[in-house]
Amino acid sequence: MTVVPMATTDIKEEPPVSLWRDAWFRLRRNRLAVFGLGVVVLLAFTALFGPYLTPFDFLSQNLDARNMPPSLTHLFGTDDLGRDVFSRVIFGTRTAFLVAIVVTAIAVVIGVTLGALAGFFGGWLDRVVMWLTDMTMSIPNLLLVVVINASLKSPISSWMESRYLATLNPFYRETIWVDFLLVFGSMALISWPPYARLVRAQVLSIRSRPYITAAQALGLTNRIILMRYVVPNALGPLIVAVSAGLGTAMVLESAFSFLGVGVNPPTPSWGNMISDGLRVWQHYPHLLAAPAAVLGLASVAFSFLGDGLNDALNPRGAK
Amino acid sequence: MTKTNTSERLLDVKGLTIEIETRNGPATIVDGIDLHVNKGETLGVVGESGCGKSLTMLSLMRLLPNKIRVTKGTAHFAGRDLQTMSNSELRKVRGGEVGFVFQDPMTSLNPVMRIGQQLAEPLIYHRGMNKAQARKRAGELLKLVGIPGAEDRLDAYPHELSGGMRQRVMIAIGLACNPQLLIADEPTTALDVTIQAQIVDLVKELRDRLGMSIVWITHDLALIAGLVDRVAVLYAGTVVEDAPVDDLFARPAHPYTQGLLASIPKLSDERASRLSSIGGTPPEPGRRPKGCPFAPRCPLAEAICHDKVPVLESLVSAGAHRVACFVAQRKLEAA
Amino acid sequence: MGAQPLMRIENLVKHFHVRLGAFGERAATVHALDDITFDILDGETLSLVGESGCGKSTTGFTLLNLHKATHGKVIYQGKNIVELDEKAMRPYRRQLQIVFQDPYSTLNPRMTIGEAVGEPILFHKLATKAELKDGIATLLADVGLPPRFASRYPHELSGGQRQRVAIARALACQPKFIVCDEAISALDVSVQAQIINLLLDLQQKYGLTYLFIAHDLAVVRHISDRVGVMYLGRLAELTSREELFDNPLHPYTKALLSAVPEADPAHERSRKRQVLQGDVPSPLSPPSGCRFHTRCPVAMDVCSKVVPEWREALPGHHVACHAVTEGISGTGGLPG
Numbered sequence: 001m002t003v004v005p006m007a008t009t010d011i012k013e014e015p016p017v018s019l020w021r022d023a024w025f026r027l028r029r030n031r032l033a034v035f036g037l038g039v040v041v042l043l044a045f046t047a048l049f050g051p052y053l054t055p056f057d058f059l060s061q062n063l064d065a066r067n068m069p070p071s072l073t074h075l076f077g078t079d080d081l082g083r084d085v086f087s088r089v090i091f092g093t094r095t096a097f098l099v100a101i102v103v104t105a106i107a108v109v110i111g112v113t114l115g116a117l118a119g120f121f122g123g124w125l126d127r128v129v130m131w132l133t134d135m136t137m138s139i140p141n142l143l144l145v146v147v148i149n150a151s152l153k154s155p156i157s158s159w160m161e162s163r164y165l166a167t168l169n170p171f172y173r174e175t176i177w178v179d180f181l182l183v184f185g186s187m188a189l190i191s192w193p194p195y196a197r198l199v200r201a202q203v204l205s206i207r208s209r210p211y212i213t214a215a216q217a218l219g220l221t222n223r224i225i226l227m228r229y230v231v232p233n234a235l236g237p238l239i240v241a242v243s244a245g246l247g248t249a250m251v252l253e254s255a256f257s258f259l260g261v262g263v264n265p266p267t268p269s270w271g272n273m274i275s276d277g278l279r280v281w282q283h284y285p286h287l288l289a290a291p292a293a294v295l296g297l298a299s300v301a302f303s304f305l306g307d308g309l310n311d312a313l314n315p316r317g318a319k
Numbered sequence: 320m321t322k323t324n325t326s327e328r329l330l331d332v333k334g335l336t337i338e339i340e341t342r343n344g345p346a347t348i349v350d351g352i353d354l355h356v357n358k359g360e361t362l363g364v365v366g367e368s369g370c371g372k373s374l375t376m377l378s379l380m381r382l383l384p385n386k387i388r389v390t391k392g393t394a395h396f397a398g399r400d401l402q403t404m405s406n407s408e409l410r411k412v413r414g415g416e417v418g419f420v421f422q423d424p425m426t427s428l429n430p431v432m433r434i435g436q437q438l439a440e441p442l443i444y445h446r447g448m449n450k451a452q453a454r455k456r457a458g459e460l461l462k463l464v465g466i467p468g469a470e471d472r473l474d475a476y477p478h479e480l481s482g483g484m485r486q487r488v489m490i491a492i493g494l495a496c497n498p499q500l501l502i503a504d505e506p507t508t509a510l511d512v513t514i515q516a517q518i519v520d521l522v523k524e525l526r527d528r529l530g531m532s533i534v535w536i537t538h539d540l541a542l543i544a545g546l547v548d549r550v551a552v553l554y555a556g557t558v559v560e561d562a563p564v565d566d567l568f569a570r571p572a573h574p575y576t577q578g579l580l581a582s583i584p585k586l587s588d589e590r591a592s593r594l595s596s597i598g599g600t601p602p603e604p605g606r607r608p609k610g611c612p613f614a615p616r617c618p619l620a621e622a623i624c625h626d627k628v629p630v631l632e633s634l635v636s637a638g639a640h641r642v643a644c645f646v647a648q649r650k651l652e653a654a
Numbered sequence: 655m656g657a658q659p660l661m662r663i664e665n666l667v668k669h670f671h672v673r674l675g676a677f678g679e680r681a682a683t684v685h686a687l688d689d690i691t692f693d694i695l696d697g698e699t700l701s702l703v704g705e706s707g708c709g710k711s712t713t714g715f716t717l718l719n720l721h722k723a724t725h726g727k728v729i730y731q732g733k734n735i736v737e738l739d740e741k742a743m744r745p746y747r748r749q750l751q752i753v754f755q756d757p758y759s760t761l762n763p764r765m766t767i768g769e770a771v772g773e774p775i776l777f778h779k780l781a782t783k784a785e786l787k788d789g790i791a792t793l794l795a796d797v798g799l800p801p802r803f804a805s806r807y808p809h810e811l812s813g814g815q816r817q818r819v820a821i822a823r824a825l826a827c828q829p830k831f832i833v834c835d836e837a838i839s840a841l842d843v844s845v846q847a848q849i850i851n852l853l854l855d856l857q858q859k860y861g862l863t864y865l866f867i868a869h870d871l872a873v874v875r876h877i878s879d880r881v882g883v884m885y886l887g888r889l890a891e892l893t894s895r896e897e898l899f900d901n902p903l904h905p906y907t908k909a910l911l912s913a914v915p916e917a918d919p920a921h922e923r924s925r926k927r928q929v930l931q932g933d934v935p936s937p938l939s940p941p942s943g944c945r946f947h948t949r950c951p952v953a954m955d956v957c958s959k960v961v962p963e964w965r966e967a968l969p970g971h972h973v974a975c976h977a978v979t980e981g982i983s984g985t986g987g988l989p990g
Contacts, residue, residue, distance in 0.1 A: 018807055019763055029342070210760040214820070217720060218774045218827065219747030222740075228773075232764040367842035481933040511705035512869060513930045516913035520929055538843060541872070541915040545922025564919045582847035583917050584876035590895065591699075591854050591877055596847030600812040 023236070026312040033308020039301035047097035050090040085290050088268040092291060095269045096298065099184050100249040106188035108242060111195025116234075118196070119203030120226065129200070133193040141190055141252070142259075148186050149261045156182065180263075183256065191249070198241055202234040209233075236313035243309055247302025254295050270295045328395075329500055329532050330356040330379070335392035337374055337383070337556075339604055346605030349375055349556040350612070351392065353631055356500065361526060361533040363543040363564070365579075366553030367601060372536045375553075376502050380413050397499065415445035418493030420486075422505040427489060428477040434461075434488050435473030441495045460491040465521055483514035487521070494525065504536045519546055541583060544568060549639070552576050555601050555612035558631055562640040572634060572642040572651075575613050611644070619646045659693040660831060660863050661717070666690040666726035666736075668709075668716045672938075684937050686712040688887045690726070691964060692972070694831070694865060699857065701866040701874040701895075703910070704884035707937055710867045713884070714833040717865075718750050719743050748778045751824035755836035757816035761808040767794075767819050768804030774826040793822040796859075797852060814845035821852065831863045839868065850877060871914045875899055883907045886945040887937055889964060893971040903973045906946045944976065952977045 017025075027033050046053070118129035164172035206212065207230065215225050257263045257271025270291040277288030337349035349371035356362045366372045378389050379401055394401040396412060404412070413419075421427040429437060438460055439453035448456065454473065461469035464487040477485055486506060493501050503522070507515040523546060526533055535543055543550065543564075550567045552560040552575065560573040571577045578597040588594075599616040602608060608615050614624040623645050631643040634651045642648065668687035674680040687709045694700050702710040715721040716736065717728045723736040735746050754760040761770055771790050775781050781789045791801040797818040808816055817837065824832055834853065838846045854877060856862060868874050874881055875895060882892035883904065891904040902908045912928040930949050935941055941948050947957035954976060962974040 017810060018766075019809065022809075026342075210754050210756060211762045213720060214752075214754060214760045214823075215762070217718060217747065217752045218777065218823070219744045220773070220777060224777070228765070229762050233762070367844065483933050511934070512871070513705060513909060513913045514933065516915075516927055516929050519915075520927065539915070540843075541917040541922075544915060544917055544919045545925065568917060568919050579843055580917060582844050584850075584872045585917070588876055590879070593851050593854070594847040594876065596851055597844040598848070600814055600845060601842075 023309075023312040027308050030308040030311060032304040033312070036301040036304030036306075036308060039297060040305055043093055043298055043301070044097060046090055047094045050094050053090065085273075085287065088273060089270070089290055089294050091268040092270040092273060093294070093298075095263055095267060096250045096253055096295075099180070099253040099263075100246045102180070103184050103188045103191060103249040103253075104242060104245045106185070107192040107245065108195050108238075110189075111192035111197075112199050112238070114192070115196035115199030116203055116230075119200040120207065120230070126200075129196065133196050136190055137193045139190050141187060142256075144186055144190060145183055145256055145261050148182055153182060183261065183263075184253070187249075187252065187256075191245070195238070195241060195245075198237060199234060202237055203230055206230050206233050240306055240310045240313060243302060244306035247299055247306065250302070251295070251299050327357050328355045329358050329360075329397055330354070330534070331393075331395045332375070332379070333393045335375060335378065335394060336390050337371065337378055337387060338390050340386040341605055343605060345390075347556060347607060348387070348604045349378075350607070352553070352556070352558055353561075354551055354558060356532050356534055358499075359530055359532055360549060361535065361547045363547035363550040364534060364536045364553060365538065365540055365543070365550055367538055369555075369601060369603075370553040371556040372553050373504050376504060376534065376536060379502075380417070380419075381409060411445065414441045414498075415496045416499050418496070418498035418501045420489045420493045420501065420503040420506045422508050428485060430477055433474050433476055434480070438473075438488070438492055438495060441492065445496045456495075457491075460495055461488070463494070463525070464488070464491045465517075466491075482510055483517060486510060486514075486518055490518070490522065490525075494529070494531075497529065498531055500532045500534065502534045502536070505538070506535075507542065508537070508539075515542070522546070540568075540579060552579070555607065556604075557612060557643065559613065559644065560640075560642045561631065562642075566640050570640075572640065572647040573613075573644045574617050574619050574646070578618075621646065658696045660696040660730070661694040662727075662729040663690055663692050663694070663713075663717055664727040664729065666713070666716060666728065667724045668712050668721055669724045682938050685887050685940050686937060687716060687724075688940075689964075690889055692882060692889065692892055694863060695879075697857075697861055697863055698879040699864040699866055699877055701868060701878040701881045702884055703868060703871060703874055703881060704890075705869065705910075705934055707886065707934055708884040709887040709937075710884050711835050712887075714752065714835045714865060714867050718752055718833060719746075720752070748774075748827045749830045750833075751827055751829040751831070752833040752835060753817070753820050753824050753837040756840050757813050757820055758808075758840075760820050761816060763808055765807075766804065767799075767806050767808070767811070770808075770819065771804070771822050771826050774823060778827055780826070780828060789826075793826055796825060796856065797822045798848075812845075813841055814848060817841060817849055818852065821849075821856070825856065825860070828860075829862070831865070833865045833867065835867045836869070837866075838873065839870065846873070853877070871911065883910065886934060886940050888945055889972070889974065890946065891971075891973045891975075893968075893973075897968070897971050901971075903967060903971065903978045904946075904975050905950050905952050905977065909951075944974070950977075954980075 027037075114129045114132070118126040160172045163169070212225060212229055215229055253263070254269065254271035254274065257269040258275045260272070260275070263269040263272060273291035274288060274295070277284070277291065281288040332352060332354040335349060335352045335354075336347065338345040339348050352371070352375055354362075354364070354375070364372050364375075374383065374387065377383050379394050379396070381401075383389070389402065396417065399408075401409070401412070428434070435454060435457050438457035439448075439450065442448045442453040442456055443450070446453075458470045458473055461472055466472055466484060466487055472480070477488070480488065486509075489506070490503075493503070506522075507518050510518065519542065522533070522535075533547075535547060537543055540550075547564050549561070549563050551558050552567075552573065554575050560567065560571070560576045562572070567576065568580065571580055575597070578595070581595040582597065584594060597616055602612055602615070608625070610623075610625045610627055611617070611620070611629050614620040617624065627645075629643040629645050629648070631641050632648060634640045634642060634648070666687060667689060670684040670686055672682050672684055674682050690709075690713060692700075702713060704710050712721065716723050719728075719736050719738065726736070727734045728736045730746065730750070733746075735743065735750075738746070765773075768790050771793050772786050775786060775789050776783070790804050794801055794803055799815065799818055799822070803811075803815075803819075808819070811819065820837075837853075838849050841849060850873065853864065857864060866874065866878060878895045880893060881895050881898045883890045883898070883906065885906050891898065891902065891907045898907065899911065902911055909928050909930045913930070916922060916925075928951070932949050935945070935948055941958070943956070943958040943960050944950070944953075944962050947953040950957065956976050960976070962976045962979065964972060964974045965979070967973045967978055
């Protein structure tokens with residue numbers, strides 16, 4: 001028997017290109033996305049190594065050098081307590097990233113698990129999950145945070161203080177954990193629905209693709225099909241959503257801190273720095289400009305990166 | 320040369336070139352197409368997917384998608400230049416003097432508009448009819464294309480009709496303004512074979528009754544055998560052969576046409592005998608070979624084929640039969 | 655050719671339950687497949703033809719247990735495989751393969767060709783990891799692809815090449831039986847011929863049995879040993895390809911054959927087609943009696959009332975039609 005070989009002319013000589021590599025090539029050609037990626041990497045680096053980079057401690061006050069304009073020693077000047085604004089912005093980056101990553105990570109874990117289960121198994125599970133999603137989505141996040149602040153924060157803080165007095169365990173003195181866990185934990189608990197919806201829709205659409213039927217026809221088990229067929233194909237849109245979600249969480253953190261229901265002073269956050277700077281912006285505009293500019297930059301960077309990823313991962317849907 | 324007077328040509332496309340912008344710069348999809356349709360003639364345009372047959376027709380009406388544009392060539396309709404024509408003038412041609420029928424009647428009809436309205440629209444726009452006149456004419460059109468209970472169907476939405484009925488509605492819309500030319504782009508590809516036969520018969524009958532010219536774009540040579548007067552075979556964005564239909568089926572001159580005809584299973588074939596097939600696949604845009612685009616797959620290719628692009632020329636023996644192939648042309652000269 | 659049945663399909667029924675209306679308030683049943691009975695012989699190519707919605711693809715899916723049969727039996731190696739659960743089905747999955755219509759969507763875009771072809775080999779333990787690379791190369795060679803394609807991704811391949819990969823993947827299981835579900839319909843004419851030749855070669859080499867589901871009658875005529883014609887979820891006629899094309903008994907088969915265009919202009923122009931009127935009715939509410947009676951040119955009273963019996967009208971020639979039955983018994987002779 002003979003098999004007619006394919007004509008050799010149509011065999012390309014370039015190395016094979018996986019869809020991920022292909023997306024990376026496309027991302028690299030998108031200038032705004034590269035800019036966004038660069039800024040995000042820089043901010044992440046700052047957040048990680050910030051404490052080793054800052055010329056001053058963010059808490060150390062120098063009352064002789066209050067409200068100094070930007071100079072070579074104090075790149076962004078100093079605030080009303082003589083603290084170095086540059087150092088505080090860098091620490092604010094750490095706060096922002098910590099919050100964004102914690103909030104997004106919790107939300108993604110909850111959302112992806114619920115969404116994937118609902119999409120893959122359907123039936124009553126799907127209905128329950130979707131009902132839960134809709135319920136959660138109807139809770140206004142600002143209101144929830146304010147309510148939690150008002151109702152839970154002070155009893156827990158005073159309980160921790162009493163535990164500290166009783167045990168002298170320094171863990172109980174770290175009230176910052178209350179801020180983080182309470183406020184941003186609750187934020188995470190209400191920001192998973194978009195991920196759940198996205199993943200459910202992805203799984204539903206992938207489950208009906210012919211390559212899933214083809215895999216079933218080969219006799220492959222559900223576990224293999226889920227891990228090797230469904231998950232890798234659902235990842236693209238999730239990456240886009242996570243990138244955008246990180247930016248949103250950062251802005252949200254700043255917004256809550258600005259309103260005084262997020263991170264509390266003296267822990268620096270772009271939000272509470274903006275809030276402080278706003279009171280004196282006519283006299284010392286740099287106190288407002290520095291944190292606001294960095295927040296704006298971060299927000300724009302994540303948004304560019306998210307858009308770029310979207311175009312890179314869904315080339316046909318773009319434009 | 321053909322003896323056809325140019326003025327008889329209803330549609331005349333010369334050297335049309337279409338490019339698409341890609342990551343690696345512009346890539347040619349349509350490379351200097353020559354096509355014409357005479358008055359009252361039915362032309363079949365045949366080619367495989369990606370050969371540029373649909374884009375050529377869309378480009379005539381300036382309906383090309385983004386990033387795809389005409390870079391060279393001319394196109395005249397009834398003696399008027401389609402490319403320099405003003406937009407308002409072009410709109411009169413579109414849907415007025417030239418009717419379109421697309422492949423997929425589900426996506427080409429507006430799902431939220433009653434079919435009566437969709438039929439009436441071009442009549443009001445192009446013919447200046449009032450609503451009542453347009454509705455009356457719309458009913459006549461539905462009857463013309465053989466939709467049972469035509470008048471009652473005017474108020475139906477597209478999803479209430481079957482695929483075959485929707486394609487009839489598309490044809491009715493294409494014919495609404497008594498066009499001189501009907502361009503049908505794979506109008507039966509989405510349909511079943513018995514419905515396909517209905518539509519082909521319908522178009523034949525309408526043509527004989529209304530006397531318009533037709534361009535029928537398809538990938539199926541057998542389908543148009545009994546329908547068209549002349550066939551233009553496209554390969555990788557060029558016309559490789561253009562001949563009267565009987566000539567083309569009886570004496571295909573281009574190796575691609577020969578291969579295409581040979582790969583259709585025939586009644587006389589023994590069961591499970593090997594079909595003659597063309598090896599390889601058509602070139603992608605941007606990867607066009609130098610020389611004749613078919614040369615890499617061609618069993619007869621010679622050195623010159625890989626080097627120079629053959630031009631569409633009349634075979635000496637038959638004026639209307641034109642082919643773009645060095646080997647075929649030389650063979651005939653020798654004979 | 656072995657005349658032993660490889661698979662026996664008995665009274666197979668597949669109904670889909672759907673919900674209609676804007677709020678899914680109306681439950682309805684799609685009669686995709688009703689009471690199908692036929693044998694698939696070892697080593698043959700049996701084709702199923704018919705128009706969209708006739709149930710030919712559903713037949714392929716149901717007899718591979720990819721759709722749960724509503725009723726009926728599919729006997730393979732003495733077992734009714736449609737009542738097996740996924741785990742019990744697994745050893746049969748290896749032997750019973752399928753190639754789908756659209757080569758663009760039946761391959762996982764995130765897996766290389768080598769991974770896609772190698773996966774069933776490893777899963778069904780048909781080779782060790784060490785032998786895998788050779789196994790993949792052999793399979794690719796079988797379908798006419800060079801071994802270096804193993805590191806490519808599906809989106810880098812043309813439609814024809816992808817369909818070759820899909821065939822290689824089915825072959826990797828060393829199957830006995832392959833359902834070709836419109837496997838060539840999405841391909842260009844010139845590539846179609848390549849794939850048909852490939853399927854014929856592989857059948858000869860490995861002694862495969864094909865259930866070939868298609869709507870292109872010219873192709874079906876070319877490759878089939880026997881052909882079944884389906885209409886609206888029922889078999890109308892099933893016989894050898896010579897019988898079917900030379901001596902069709904069922905009026906629907908006749909109409910279907912008369913609608914197929916031939917690549918011959920003079921013949922086509924002069925030809926008088928027997929064009930069927932109207933459309934295929936909805937499988938949601940199929941007509942009573944013979945489902946074809948609403949479009950049948952020779953319909954009688956009985957046709958709208960009684961479902962015609964699926965019977966062997968001539969040796970090896972099954973048909974379900976009252977007119978045929980009457981013709982035979984009425985005249986005592988045979989029609990055609």
